[in-house]
Amino acid sequence: MSLRIEHVILHHLRLGADGALTAETRGEELLLREQVVHLVEQLHQTYQQKSNKSYAVFASIQQEGSSDFKTLLTSFIEKDAGFISFSVAATNILLDKLAKYDIPEEGVVIFCKYNVVGVDYILLGLLGRELSITLTPTLDIEEVNHFDVSKMQLMARIDLTEYQLSPDSNRYLSFIKGRAGRKVADFFLEFLGAEEGLDQAMQNRLLVKALHTFCQEEALEPEASLESKARVQAYCKEQLQAGDDIEMKAVAACLPDEKADDFYAFVETEFGLADSFPPSRSALRSLTKYVGSGGGVNLSFDAKLLGERIHYDPTTDTLTLQGIPPNLRDQLQQAMK
Structure with missing residues (x-):
């Protein structure tokens, strides 16, 4: 060093x-x-x-x-x-x-x-x-x-x-x-x-929100959207481990080439994000995962599973899960006995 x-x-x-x-x-x-x-x-x-x-x-x-x-x-x-x-x-x-x-x-x-x-x-x-x-x-x-x-x-x-x-x-x-x-x-x-001074947690939450919003407004294909978010999360994780800042130009480079400049301008004008700020592990996790807890229930699953193995019905406010993790299945089967 x-x-x-x-x-x-x-x-x-x-x-x-x-x-x-x-x-x-x-x-x-x-x-x-x-x-x-x-x-x-x-x-x-x-x-x-x-x-x-x-x-x-x-x-x-x-x-x-x-x-x-x-x-x-x-x-x-x-x-x-x-x-x-x-x-x-x-x-x-x-x-x-x-x-x-x-x-x-x-x-x-x-x-x-x-x-x-x-x-x-x-x-x-x-x-x-x-x-x-x-x-x-x-x-x-x-x-x-x-x-x-x-x-x-x-x-x-x-x-x-x-x-x-x-x-x-x-x-x-x-x-x-x-x-x-x-x-x-x-x-x-x-x-x-x-x-x-700088609100680190807020900057990270705004980055996550900006990325979700941009992918929706630009109508990115679901696969391209998930891949872009996964690349952003991997980059931010590297910065966190190294103790370095998130650089917005590097984040923009994680998106498809034709969208990079548009995203950089989007976060600057619509969200007012700083050009660089320290990463926050908890905030960035929501880029590729859905996480929630309350009423004795804790849920966390990869975003790519929504619509595949996991389905949400907003009218009944229910989640349907297909393919339960083996260790959870063993516990449930034991409890049923």
Whole structure:
């Protein structure tokens, strides 16, 4: 991986005997040893592949109670403040916001600035520690603390290059929503002094709707429509796995050659889709599948089966399925006995 690290520092948030969080800050950056480089590479790769990111921008008008994070970042970018002082001040803001939202998260706060293929990033957040058992060289057993990077919950990343070159962008700042959903979203927005930017889920839903609508309006043959949607889904899946954006020109190229330019113009004028945006696994699934749940019933089947093995009668609101999956058939036959 072409990843060049400039700064890394850790601070510690610890719960005291009174249940209050306190910050133990470090006065020196970490030396870029092999283990440190490996950790940053893992964090970058894991963050890239997370599909539950939200996007934001720094608020143009700071509300009462908003943080000074943007001011701290500006001081660092303009070299009025060093990386250590920036990270310590930001950690104290994080501590205040965790207390305000009653999120008693102990852990290690990490700040790192690095460059990947010409793009500068600052990644920051709270990493939880877990105990594990290890075998020593003398065949003894001991407990060690380790970071479980795959379970990152409170993380944010700033694309410094985009922020400086395109300040009107709506996606230079992103964060992991985490397990608490809206509460964590509110918390992170306030911590960063930001407001919501690009709506990733909405862009993906609009893409799915645009594709369905275009295929209907252009009266594509059912087989051509299904093949086009399958190609789009395969492309989007590749982008998701690589941690890359969906590019609308690449999506248009998945349609029949004579329809590609028409589709690109269609999504731009009728749906207002961005030229590129991150993929969302759940939204894109509906390109080639029908999925629904409710009343104790969960259904999912390939779109190509509708009208073949699966038939829908809107007058009676019933589905008729021909050819039940063998494992389901076995369960039903056992139940009938």
